[in-house]
Amino acid sequence: MDRRAREVVYFTFFRACALIVMLSLVVLIGYIATGGLERLSLEFLTEMPRRANTEGGILPAIVGTFYLMLIVVTVTVPIGIMSAIYLVEYEQSSWMGRVFKLAVYNLAGVPSIVYGLLGLGIFVVYLGLGFSLMSAGLTLSIMTLPLMISASQEAISAVPGSVREASMALGATKWQTILHHVLPYALPGIFTGMILSVSRAAGETAPLMLTGVAMSLQRLPDGFFDSFMALPYHIYYMATQSSDLIATRPLQYAAALVLLLLVLGMNIIAIVLRKRYREKYKW
Amino acid sequence: MNMTTAIHTEDLHVFFEKNHALKGVEMEIEKNGVTSVIGPSGCGKSTFIRCINRMNDLIPGCSVKGKVMVDGQDVNSDDADVVDVRRRIGMVFQKPNPFPKSIYENVAYAPRLHGVLEEKGGKIRRRRHTKQEMDGIVEHSLRRAALWGEVKDRLEKSGTSLSGGQQQRLCIARTLAIDPEIILFDEPCSALDPIATAKIEDLLVDLKKDYTVVIVTHSMQQAARISDRTAFFYLGELIEMGNTKQIFERPREELTEQYITGRMG
Numbered sequence: 029m030d031r032r033a034r035e036v037v038y039f040t041f042f043r044a045c046a047l048i049v050m051l052s053l054v055v056l057i058g059y060i061a062t063g064g065l066e067r068l069s070l071e072f073l074t075e076m077p078r079r080a081n082t083e084g085g086i087l088p089a090i091v092g093t094f095y096l097m098l099i100v101v102t103v104t105v106p107i108g109i110m111s112a113i114y115l116v117e118y119e120q121s122s123w124m125g126r127v128f129k130l131a132v133y134n135l136a137g138v139p140s141i142v143y144g145l146l147g148l149g150i151f152v153v154y155l156g157l158g159f160s161l162m163s164a165g166l167t168l169s170i171m172t173l174p175l176m177i178s179a180s181q182e183a184i185s186a187v188p189g190s191v192r193e194a195s196m197a198l199g200a201t202k203w204q205t206i207l208h209h210v211l212p213y214a215l216p217g218i219f220t221g222m223i224l225s226v227s228r229a230a231g232e233t234a235p236l237m238l239t240g241v242a243m244s245l246q247r248l249p250d251g252f253f254d255s256f257m258a259l260p261y262h263i264y265y266m267a268t269q270s271s272d273l274i275a276t277r278p279l280q281y282a283a284a285l286v287l288l289l290l291v292l293g294m295n296i297i298a299i300v301l302r303k304r305y306r307e308k309y310k311w
Numbered sequence: 312m313n314m315t316t317a318i319h320t321e322d323l324h325v326f327f328e329k330n331h332a333l334k335g336v337e338m339e340i341e342k343n344g345v346t347s348v349i350g351p352s353g354c355g356k357s358t359f360i361r362c363i364n365r366m367n368d369l370i371p372g373c374s375v376k377g378k379v380m381v382d383g384q385d386v387n388s389d390d391a392d393v394v395d396v397r398r399r400i401g402m403v404f405q406k407p408n409p410f411p412k413s414i415y416e417n418v419a420y421a422p423r424l425h426g427v428l429e430e431k432g433g434k435i436r437r438r439r440h441t442k443q444e445m446d447g448i449v450e451h452s453l454r455r456a457a458l459w460g461e462v463k464d465r466l467e468k469s470g471t472s473l474s475g476g477q478q479q480r481l482c483i484a485r486t487l488a489i490d491p492e493i494i495l496f497d498e499p500c501s502a503l504d505p506i507a508t509a510k511i512e513d514l515l516v517d518l519k520k521d522y523t524v525v526i527v528t529h530s531m532q533q534a535a536r537i538s539d540r541t542a543f544f545y546l547g548e549l550i551e552m553g554n555t556k557q558i559f560e561r562p563r564e565e566l567t568e569q570y571i572t573g574r575m576g
Contacts (some may be wrong), residue, residue, distance in 0.1 A: 121371050190408035194482070196368060198421035198489065199398035208408060208420070309411035309469075 060288060064281030072282055075248045077257075081266060082276050086283050088245045091229055092161070092256035093273030093290065095249065099165025100172055100229040106223050107169075108176030109211075115177070116184040117206055132181075136174035141214050143171040144235035152239055160253045167235045172225035180225060183217020184210055216302040223298035227291045233260040243269070259287040317342040317493055317523040318363060321518035323368060323377035323387075325358050330356050333545045335377070345515055345524040345536035345554065347350065350544035351570065355483040356527045360495045363525070364400040365393050381493065398425060401486035407478035407497040409470030409485070414462050417470040417481055418449045448488050453575075457514050476507025483514065487499075494518065496526040500533065512537050529573060535559050543567045 029037070034291050075085030111128075119125025123188040147167025157163045195205040211218075241261045266280045267273070325333035333355045340346045340544040344403075348356040353406040358367065365386065367373045379387040386396045408415050422445065440448070449466070455457040459479040462473070470481050479499055486494055496515065498510040515524055517536050528534050534541050535555060542552040543566070551564045562568045569575040 099491055189409070190404060190406060191410060193366065193369065193404060194410065194485075195420075196363060196410045197367060197402040197404075198485065199394045200425065201394060201422075204424065213411060252364055 033038050039255050043192065054143055057186060057288065058290035060285050061282055063278065064283075064285035065303060067278040067282035068285060072284070073099070075243050078246075079117070080271055081244050081262070082270065082272060082279070083258045084258070085284065086257075088248055089257040089259045089262040089283065090286065091248050092241075093260075093287070094260045095161050095231050095252070095256065096168060096236075097226050099161065099252070100226055101149075101222070101268075103166065103169035104172050104176045104225050108221065108225070109180050109218060111173075111177050112184055113206060114212075116181055117171030117202065131276075132174050132177050136178065138171075139234075140171055140232055141234040141238075143167055143236035147235055148238040158253060159255050161249055161256045164236050164239040164241065165252070168229040168232060169240050171232065171235060172229050175228060176221050176225045179221020180214070180218050183221065186217065187213045195308075212253070212305075216305045219298050219302050219305070223294055225295060230291055231260050231287065231295075233264050236261050257292070259283060263287065314342065314554060315342040317381065318525070319378075320382040320544060321378040321380070322360070323374050323375070323379065324450040325362065325372070326374045326376075328372045330533070331364070332547050336549045338549055338552060340525060342523050343519050343521075344539040345519050345537050346526065347527065347538035347541045348527045349529070349531060349534050349541060349570075350550075351575065354544040356544045357497055358525055358547075360402075360497060360525055362387065363493070363495055364397050364402050365391075365409070366402065366432060368393065377428070396493070398489055399491050400493045400495065401489070401491035402495045402497065403479070403482050403486055403499050406502050407473075407475055407482055409473070409478050409481050411469060411471050412452075413467045414470050414481060415449055415466040418452050418484050418488050419445050420449050421485060425489060452484040452488040453481075455487050455518075456480045457510065457517075458484055459560050468483040474507070476510060479503060479507070479511060480514065483518075491522065493525065496524065498529060500560060501529065508533075517532065531559070545570070 071087045078084035151157045151163035242255045323336040361367045378385045539559040541555045551567045
């Protein structure tokens with residue numbers, strides 16, 4: 029085979045691999061949309077479930093997942109960013125920094141059910157938060173922290189050292205340099221990390237089962253210390269434990285579609301924000 | 312020789328971990344002159360000027376011993392206020408490094424950082440610049456850096472949208488905005504084309520009326536063209552320093568002559 033033909037083969041091969049990714053997404057969305065669109069309605073989104081989830085809407089599950097994301101954002105984002113600043117700006121090459129980074133990588137690999145057990149032990153039992161939104165939210169926060177830290181770390185490291193030098197040479201302190209330059213320029217990457225973290229938390233099921241998710245509630249959670257419903261667990265429950273698996277299938281599709289749209293919607297917000305910041309700071 | 316000293320170093324040593332990068336440099340740098348620092352790569356010339364505004368502090372594992380006297384104050388001592396040192400001693404780097412913000416913001420950054428010091432009722436207070444004052448500083452600095460005419464209609468454009476030479480002049484304007492006494496240039500033209508280089512060189516010569524200029528350069532022609540005095544470094548030591556003419560025409564040291572004539576480095 030001559031050289032040019034080989035180029036074509038490689039190119040086709042790479043393109044095929046990329047197409048597989050595209051195709052998976054299209055098939056996934058199409059499959060879930062065709063199954064679920066017919067049941068998707070305003071009532072479905074705004075009503076309480078009835079008769080053990082076989083009728084009515086999924087409002088409590090949507091609200092529950094929304095609250096979980098809220099907790100994750102408020103806990104994970106600040107802690108994640110600050111840890112990343114510490115690791116990159118202050119402990120880049122020290123012994124301490126290396127140990128911290130190793131810890132972060134290892135935490136990222138821990139299975140979610142183990143985080144669930146940790147949450148059960150620490151938040152539910154030891155801190156006495158009970159089976160509640162707060163326990164589940166904090167568990168998810170800890171679980172997503174490594175992701176948030178790695179993404180922020182990468183974004184912060186990508187800010188060129190020459191900008192830091194320029195700022196410090198003008199008499200800015202290290203903190204001013206971080207606040208005025210490093211963080212703003214790293215924001216697009218940090219946004220990405222934030223969305224990845226929150227999306228992951230929104231779709232997680234296993235930790236919730238150990239920290240307070242309910243099968244079915246006819247009411248919205250009464251504050252952060254109440255039990256709650258959540259979309260992924262609702263889908264799992266409907267697909268495996270429901271009293272009539274076949275008849276409720278459209279409901280399952282519709283719930284999955286809502287979760288998917290929720291996560292996709294967040295990704296779009298992230299992309300818009302990221303783009304805006306990229307345009308604000310042009311290299 | 313009739314000169315006033317701006318910077319005076321005594322027994323200056325720099326270590327990177329175990330590596331002895333600068334070995335007991337004693338140097339006097341004259342006020343309102345251009346001083347070139349030349350020498351082969353790795354001879355410690357950049358390390359030397361980075362001692363003057365404490366930029367070596369940023370390098371992990373780097374330690375600086377000895378005295379760097381500026382205005383009778385040792386800027387290398389532990390009690391020296393690093394922020395104040397860097398406010399008084401500006402620096403322009405090898406690669407133009409404007410902030411990815413507007414041209415205006417690039418110049419306004421440092422003045423905004425430091426504010427205006429005012430005496431009020433016997434107390435020194437710091438306040439923000441008024442919009443008018445800031446506009447004045449930005450215009451003055453850009454004019455001084457010979458960039459005003461080229462950018463006055465697009466101050467809101469990003470500093471990174473300028474050409475390399477313009478970016479470097481923006482970096483000079485940014486440094487001038489806080490009115491330092493000394494400006495250090497670390498190979499400021501090595502990333503620029505000859506025309507942009509010529510503009511920067513003219514600017515440097517012009518700046519010495521108001522500032523003390525120290526420039527590290529790998530171009531001997533550049534040193535010969537613009538500097539009043541030249542210092543030659545080799546392997547971390549100051550081999551010879553004198554009037555530029557003398558260094559290039561009648562070097563006293565064998566090493567200097569070898570370097571100047573291209574037999575080394």
